[in-house]
Amino acid sequence: MLRYMLKRLASLVLSLAVASLIIFALIEVAPGDPASFMLGINAQPETLAALRAELGLDVPKVQRYLTWVGGMLTGDFGTSYTYRTPVAEMVADRIAVSLPLALYALILSILIAFPAGIFAASRRGRPGDLGVMGATQFGVALPNFWFAMMLVLVFAIQLRWFPAGGFAGWDKGLLAGLTSLTLPAIALALPQAAILTRVMRSALLDVLGEDFMRTARAKGLSARQTLWRHGLRNAMIPVLTIIGLQFSFLFAGTIIIEQVFYLPGLGRLIFQSISARDLIVVESVVMLVVFAVILINFLVDLAYAVVDPRLRSPK
Amino acid sequence: MSLLHIDNLSLWIGEADILKSVSLRVNPGEILAITGESGSGKSMTALAIMQLLPRAARTSGSIRLDGAELTTLPERDLCALRGNDIGMIFQEPMTALNPVHSIGRQVAETIRLHAPSADADTQMRDILTRVGLPPDRVPPNRYPHELSGGQRQRVVIAMAIALRPKLLIADEPTTALDVTTQAQILTLLKELVRDFGMGLILITHDLAVVADTADRIAIMRDGEIVETGRTHHMLQTRQHPYTRMLFKASTHQVKLPKPPPPTALLDVQHLQCSYRLPRPRPFARPGQFDAVKDVSFTLMHGERLGLVGESGCGKSTLTRALLGLEAPSRGQILLDGTPVTTQGKANLKIRRRMQVVFQDPFGSFNPRHRVARLITEPFHLLDSPPRGPIRRDVMADALTAVGLKPEDASRYIHEFSGGQRQRLAIARALIIKPDLIIFDEAVSALDVSVRAQILDLIADLCRTHGLTYLFISHDLGVVRSVTDRVLVMQAGEIVEQGQTDAVFTKPQHPYTKKLIAAVPKLPDLRMQPLDGDRI
Numbered sequence: 001m002l003r004y005m006l007k008r009l010a011s012l013v014l015s016l017a018v019a020s021l022i023i024f025a026l027i028e029v030a031p032g033d034p035a036s037f038m039l040g041i042n043a044q045p046e047t048l049a050a051l052r053a054e055l056g057l058d059v060p061k062v063q064r065y066l067t068w069v070g071g072m073l074t075g076d077f078g079t080s081y082t083y084r085t086p087v088a089e090m091v092a093d094r095i096a097v098s099l100p101l102a103l104y105a106l107i108l109s110i111l112i113a114f115p116a117g118i119f120a121a122s123r124r125g126r127p128g129d130l131g132v133m134g135a136t137q138f139g140v141a142l143p144n145f146w147f148a149m150m151l152v153l154v155f156a157i158q159l160r161w162f163p164a165g166g167f168a169g170w171d172k173g174l175l176a177g178l179t180s181l182t183l184p185a186i187a188l189a190l191p192q193a194a195i196l197t198r199v200m201r202s203a204l205l206d207v208l209g210e211d212f213m214r215t216a217r218a219k220g221l222s223a224r225q226t227l228w229r230h231g232l233r234n235a236m237i238p239v240l241t242i243i244g245l246q247f248s249f250l251f252a253g254t255i256i257i258e259q260v261f262y263l264p265g266l267g268r269l270i271f272q273s274i275s276a277r278d279l280i281v282v283e284s285v286v287m288l289v290v291f292a293v294i295l296i297n298f299l300v301d302l303a304y305a306v307v308d309p310r311l312r313s314p315k
Numbered sequence: 316m317s318l319l320h321i322d323n324l325s326l327w328i329g330e331a332d333i334l335k336s337v338s339l340r341v342n343p344g345e346i347l348a349i350t351g352e353s354g355s356g357k358s359m360t361a362l363a364i365m366q367l368l369p370r371a372a373r374t375s376g377s378i379r380l381d382g383a384e385l386t387t388l389p390e391r392d393l394c395a396l397r398g399n400d401i402g403m404i405f406q407e408p409m410t411a412l413n414p415v416h417s418i419g420r421q422v423a424e425t426i427r428l429h430a431p432s433a434d435a436d437t438q439m440r441d442i443l444t445r446v447g448l449p450p451d452r453v454p455p456n457r458y459p460h461e462l463s464g465g466q467r468q469r470v471v472i473a474m475a476i477a478l479r480p481k482l483l484i485a486d487e488p489t490t491a492l493d494v495t496t497q498a499q500i501l502t503l504l505k506e507l508v509r510d511f512g513m514g515l516i517l518i519t520h521d522l523a524v525v526a527d528t529a530d531r532i533a534i535m536r537d538g539e540i541v542e543t544g545r546t547h548h549m550l551q552t553r554q555h556p557y558t559r560m561l562f563k564a565s566t567h568q569v570k571l572p573k574p575p576p577p578t579a580l581l582d583v584q585h586l587q588c589s590y591r592l593p594r595p596r597p598f599a600r601p602g603q604f605d606a607v608k609d610v611s612f613t614l615m616h617g618e619r620l621g622l623v624g625e626s627g628c629g630k631s632t633l634t635r636a637l638l639g640l641e642a643p644s645r646g647q648i649l650l651d652g653t654p655v656t657t658q659g660k661a662n663l664k665i666r667r668r669m670q671v672v673f674q675d676p677f678g679s680f681n682p683r684h685r686v687a688r689l690i691t692e693p694f695h696l697l698d699s700p701p702r703g704p705i706r707r708d709v710m711a712d713a714l715t716a717v718g719l720k721p722e723d724a725s726r727y728i729h730e731f732s733g734g735q736r737q738r739l740a741i742a743r744a745l746i747i748k749p750d751l752i753i754f755d756e757a758v759s760a761l762d763v764s765v766r767a768q769i770l771d772l773i774a775d776l777c778r779t780h781g782l783t784y785l786f787i788s789h790d791l792g793v794v795r796s797v798t799d800r801v802l803v804m805q806a807g808e809i810v811e812q813g814q815t816d817a818v819f820t821k822p823q824h825p826y827t828k829k830l831i832a833a834v835p836k837l838p839d840l841r842m843q844p845l846d847g848d849r850i
Contacts, residue, residue: 211411216413218367218405219474308415310414313458
């Protein structure tokens with residue numbers, strides 16, 4: 001198990017190194033000089049040079065890469081060209097919204113998908129299964145911005161249970177924060193839950209056809225016991241894969257929902273800084289998202305090994 | 316009073332009659348063998364006793380265990396019965412165990428389920444020891460993937476007999492195992508029946524296993540029991556024509572034409588194939604596993620060469636190396652003097668002169684292609700594959716040669732039976748008129764009667780096409796019948812080679828002797844008097 005963990009960890013570090021190089025290179029080759037963008041087309045060459053020096057754009061690329069990576073490792077993400085504030089602070093504020101929102105949505109998705117998937121698989125081909133499958137079809141097809149607006153109409157405007165948008169801030173207490181994230185989390189979770197339900201169901205159905213499930217029945221386990229004791233854990237591998245992918249998406253891919261609910265999340269920050277050509281923010285946020293995705297994959301790999309002993313033993 | 320009493324059991328799935336008025340008895344301490352070809356209803360009978368039938372199945376008739384009727388028992392009571400009064404062993408030890416639970420936990424589960432007050436851990440250790448897996452040698456916290464096929468089958472047996480059931484059902488328990496492992500498992504089952512006084516239903520298609528093991532035999536065909544009786548008696552009388560056919564097919568001998576004068580075709584010199592093992596410690600030298608060690612042999616034009624050995628002995632690695640699918644670590648393989656692989660890459664000019672027929676007639680064809688496309692696949696090896704009418708003629712010739720019709724070219728693979736698929740596999744191999752065909756366990760998955768037909772086909776093709784082949788099989792009887800010369804492989808090495816008859820009648824190497832001794836044989840009972848029969 002230790003060997004497996006070390007291997008995965010080494011691959012994590014390597015992936016990060018490669019990702020940072022690629023991100024840096026891509027942003028370097030992108031056309032547009034931030035300094036000239038900030039000063040407009042009529043800027044004096046001297047002012048431009050001065051700003052470039054101030055922004056650290058005049059040093060060689062290798063040095064800039066090393067400064068950037070070294071800074072990130074020590075928590076210094078640089079200063080935003082446009083806002084003139086440290087990027088680390090800006091990003092930290094956004095993560096305080098995006099990470100809880102992603103986790104909230106993922107937990108909701110799992111809480112819906114697991115029971116629904118197990119229910120459908122154990123009633124394959126019967127009305128219960130067909131009902132769940134129909135519902136997931138609908139859930140996958142639903143545009144989430146439309147669904148988000150419906151949620152606002154019903155629960156915020158009609159029933160007044162939740163705020164219609166904006167983020168109260170964690171300093172107002174956990175409950176206030178969660179209340180303002182509830183509607184966006186539901187809007188995000190439902191399509192994900194629909195996908196996860198289908199994955200859960202088909203993974204379980206595959207396992208139900210396995211020989212060892214018949215062996216378990218021959219031991220005297222009831223159909224339900226067989227499903228819970230022998231089926232579920234074997235069905236987890238594909239489900240974990242999808243959960244990992246969904247978390248990555250929920251963490252950084254939620255710009256539309258952030259827009260609908262006026263949430264100051266990471267997605268909006270990326271969008272704003274790209275439009276403003278605030279390269280240092282883009283670089284840092286993209287690197288951060290990549291780090292999060294790679295970290296999630298690492299955790300999913302570890303979860304595989306916990307679930308399946310075949311991955312633990314050296315091969 | 317018999318232990319198990321099946322009366323007029325009939326079973327339908329949809330419109331199909333699966334079982335037709337099956338009646339059987341099993342006494343305590345008795346081994347009843349149910350035998351017959353695939354699809355004859357053997358396994359369905361077993362599942363009916365366990366009441367683990369597919370949901371769509373409907374039954375009539377009665378199944379009584381110790382006087383209690385099983386067909387009307389509620390599911391709750393059946394759960395209490397399964398594993399406790401009836402144990403079952405399945406064919407495929409590789410997949411019959413849950414891969415994510417340790418073997419100890421899986422064996423203890425049976426005990427915990429039915430006897431919650433018992434000391435499940437101690438009992439589990441005892442029972443594992445009883446089936447030949449003592450905890451000091453095979454710790455119960457091992458997982459199934461860390462065990463060999465034979466060991467896994469022992470775990471499955473341990474689960475089934477943990478609570479000393481009155482009846483044990485073994486569905487093809489040794490079919491997936493080597494001959495020597497098969498002999499050990501059969502001995503274990505016989506001992507358990509004797510020690511525990513269990514009734515055992517042994518389902519198998521292998522008549523030789525039946526003859527060695529069973530007290531009584533029931534022969535099934537198309538869901539019916541066509542003949543039943545004491546083993547000894549049955550072996551002598553063989554009254555029903557189907558029984559006679561089965562016996563004849565399972566000892567089927569083919570007549571091979573004389574091979575032409577020897578000129579070397581395939582020359583294997585000091586072949587070695589190694590795999591890298593993981594490093595024992597970080598930065599340590601990686602280990603090395605030699606799957607094939609210093610193997611040398613020559614295959615003559617027109618010769619039929621056999622290769623036998625247990626699983627894991629390196630047969631598959633050798634086959635892959637011969638086909639150029641894997642580069643040898645050392646030594647070389649020459650076909651007519653040209654190496655099969657040059658610098659780790661298969662030599663296509665040589666590659667097209669060899670074809671292979673695999674074991675699994677179901678898995679080795681793409682189900683979405685028509686036969687025409689499937690059997691002409693080897694054409695991609697040719698520089699200018701035949702087109703138009705010539706292609707059609709070549710295809711028709713190949714199909715006719717294997718006993719199929721040219722019209723079959725437009726059909727899909729699922730429309731063919733297992734035997735027909737194996738014919739197609741042979742047609743696919745023949746279509747580019749290769750110099751060498753490798754039959755890799757090509758008849759192992761087939762029923763005895765189908766196997767006999769395929770063996771006849773191979774012998775016919777030897778006469779008409781002058782085949783040269785390497786016949787790889789764990790079935791020694793078949794190898795004896797269709798080869799001129801045989802190689803015996805153990806742990807990557809050729810331990811014995813010689814004329815097939817000589818090796819089988821006077822084996823020299825201890826391993827060959829062990830292998831031949833382990834093969835269950837059908838006794839030639841016509842020579843013996845009936846007096847020895849105890850009824």
